[in-house]
Amino acid sequence: MPRTIWSGAISFGLVTVPIHVVSATEDHSIRFHQYHLADQGRIRYRKVCELEDREVPQDEIGKGYELTTTQVVPVTDEDLSNLPLPTARAIEIDGFVPLESVDPIRISDGYYLQPAGQVAAKPYQLLVKALGRSAKVAVAKYAWSGRERLGLLRVKDDVLVLHAMRWPDEIRDPAELLPPPVQVSDEEIEGALALMDTMTVDRLEGPEFHDRYTEAVAEIIEAKREEKPLPEAPEPEQP
Template structure:
């Protein structure tokens, strides 16, 4: 499993060297965009809005727009220094809470935690302590130049770090439009709804849920491939230096042919003259 972060995590005086591994994967089917006329892939270029010319990667800088049309340019060296200063810090568990107190709206992404060299015993200690106390740890960590709030918990005998949103990143539910302020339902309607919920209630078994759209899309793609309903992208012919050189040489030969034909008779005449004198 690929390691995407190395560091250490601590609670109290206990320090655990760890590695993070992405716990989930995106299985969305990536579709390419093609030119309908020739089926060649579409190229997206970075173009300056003023110069109207393509900008090379080395000509691009990053900046913060503090007001419309005005920016603070940030040097890559400063950003890299800031990132390293924060990423190299040990991640400290700052609180322990019950996971039931955290609403699922806060959860973002999951990472498996494995002990790095020498961290096995401390890893086991934290895992056992979390299980016995039925608590989760709250910590801060910098991942990919972004500070994250995180929950550390146990999942199937493995420590998992769940990044969660900061409170100011969660929009207020009160701002959602057209939400009824009161429940205008009858007792009969409510009893019927609860009965339906009871009938559909079961144990959560994640294996029985599948992405039906993705499965159907893959089947459609495969059926088209098997039926030879495919296209081949057109290729652009690019003149090479070798081709250009050969063309230039041939043109030179063609240009010199008339000169050679004109020069041939005098040489023949000269040879005849010498023979007669002999």
């Protein structure tokens, strides 16, 4: 069972839904450590005070905002937990929009929202059924990790999903990346469309959609562990 990342409530008009937030995704990447080539000792990073030139334990470390190089304003977790924001303790739904109106570039990580106990079951189902019947998604605000964020609420298999979203001013203008003007014929476009038709799939599942890089790294690690020759890279396909 994934651990709870955040607990609070969804605020939807006069309806309040207590929820727990858990990650909707898993990272299966192979992780590497840095080590000393001479003796394979682990290389670790330590937290050192610049003024005292000594390692500092976690209970002596706090956060602060640097006004100048000599003046820091300390900010505690208690300060941040008592922010004068309605989104500090709740996911506030501000409106509903069609999903196709949301640019995918603004959508980020996904989280499952779990109802917090029996008291949340009915309002949770109410929001799930209403969203499902409306064919819309909810746009909400919430405050996590030191900032207020924009989110998108949708339904997946009768479970509410929250997607983190970028604010409009966080999206860069792609105009400067446009290629120089060129002419493309109708025949070339039709050829591209015909190729797209041959590559169309119904679902993003199957052997074509799995992480071959992680598998290849695992094969290298296993070969080195058993002191066998490394697997050879496949020949690239001809265009």
